Amino acid sequence: MTTDATTPTDDLTSATHDEVRQQPQAWRDLHRVLQGRGPALRAFLDPLLARPDLRVVFTGAGTSAFVGDIAAATLRRPLRRRLESIATTDLVSDPRTAFAEPRPVLLVSFARSGNSPESVAAVQLADELAPEAHHLVITCNARGRLALDRDGSGRSFVLLLPEQTHDTGFAMTSSFSTMLLAALCAFQEDHLGAVEQLAAAAESVLERTDAVGELLDPLPHRVVHLGSGPLKGLAQEGALKVLELTAGRTASFHDSPLGFRHGPKSVVDDRTLVVVLGSADPHTARYDADMAAELRADGTARVVHVGADGGFAVPHLDGLPDGLRAVALAVFVQLLALSASVRHGCTPDDPFPAGTVNRVVQGVRIHALTGGGDA
Structure with missing residues (x-):
């Protein structure tokens, strides 16, 4: 439900x-x-x-x-x-x-x-x-x-x-x-x-937990996370969090802003939320802004530009490289996924009660290394 x-x-x-x-x-x-x-x-x-x-x-x-x-x-x-x-x-x-x-x-x-x-x-x-x-x-x-x-x-x-x-x-x-x-x-x-700068940034996001949840109104059936450089890894993590915590009820995708145009943009429709994770690098940030502007001009997806002016601003990150920014911005993607989980009626601590997916992976057989291929 x-x-x-x-x-x-x-x-x-x-x-x-x-x-x-x-x-x-x-x-x-x-x-x-x-x-x-x-x-x-x-x-x-x-x-x-x-x-x-x-x-x-x-x-x-x-x-x-x-x-x-x-x-x-x-x-x-x-x-x-x-x-x-x-x-x-x-x-x-x-x-x-x-x-x-x-x-x-x-x-x-x-x-x-x-x-x-x-x-x-x-x-x-x-x-x-x-x-x-x-x-x-x-x-x-x-x-x-x-x-x-x-x-x-x-x-x-x-x-x-x-x-x-x-x-x-x-x-x-x-x-x-x-x-x-x-x-x-x-x-x-x-x-x-x-560390204190990152903690202050994360606390500013946590104070706006409701505002993060409201980005899901109305509830999207697809969520896309986009990020460049170190933030591409965070985009992948954001996509996985949505998929895991909603038990697959929300389809989730990730890419870089430049890569998204090369086919993956096909996923966008009027029930898609696109999260652009804004880079602190001035050169990279231009590509983030171009993608956000293009999606808004298309008039289909809802777009939130995280950490950017005019988007979901995150204070206290000035002067930090994107890898450190990813530490604080992780709180945003986690709150978004957690809110989506609750709105889908999932239990966040156990979204797969049947045990088909587990907290610590199960069912893996490790095979002994044998001959074949290059020695």
Whole structure:
């Protein structure tokens, strides 16, 4: 049953709602964690990053993979080195391609529970196939297999996030944003100075929870998220959140503003909401504005330009690169998906009561690596 989409205030009482709202405090708690573990983390990372032959590969499954997409796109420019994001779901199914280069690897694993079969297997495959593998595990669960297996093991560092980020709800929310912030700060220590700014930005969005929900009036049957550069990863996460929390009742899509014209724009009709995630880069922002203006001129879809003048403005983000902006803007896409879930009559903490989709993936068989292909 679909709830009345004209209701001004949604009943958002759930663990998922609490976990969305706790994010500013979780980031402040992360700041303390990183201050305490900073010297040990630097002692692990700095010698590795000084090696020109080192590959840095970010990995995770689903939402955790999008953390890697955003982090890699954010850090390439300031670190001036190649950073890759390869989902564990790709790495495990085709490991010889993922580790084709005979170079040492730093595998940065993102994991809410640390118990996903692909996450555990990806680490093992790196050890087996890379000539020299090092591991940075960023996880929310001290009792997960990744944390337990890698804590204290050679060539590994486990960065355990504040306990509350181990979300109990179905969807990853505070785990997503806090893992992303942890990665950005781990590789660029000066990003720690942005934590209060990000918390203030997120709190300004949380204060307008009702206004975010009203963007769904009337309830769309399709939602599109668009973003460029690091924000493309957030667009993908926004699309997944809508799909997950509405149990597929709302079809969701993602793309870049430029890429959207090349066929995917076909999805737009008069029951489509398009979310354009505004970039802080002046060059990139022109393409965001062009796409938003074009869609409005078409007169079909409803368009919300997030973080832009004349759209859904988010204060306190001035001067921050898009990767850090994504941490705060994650709160917007989560609130939108949560409100859509409630309006569809779903239970956000358990949108799939039949168990067809699960909080921690089930049913995965990890197959032993056998002969075939290149050795």
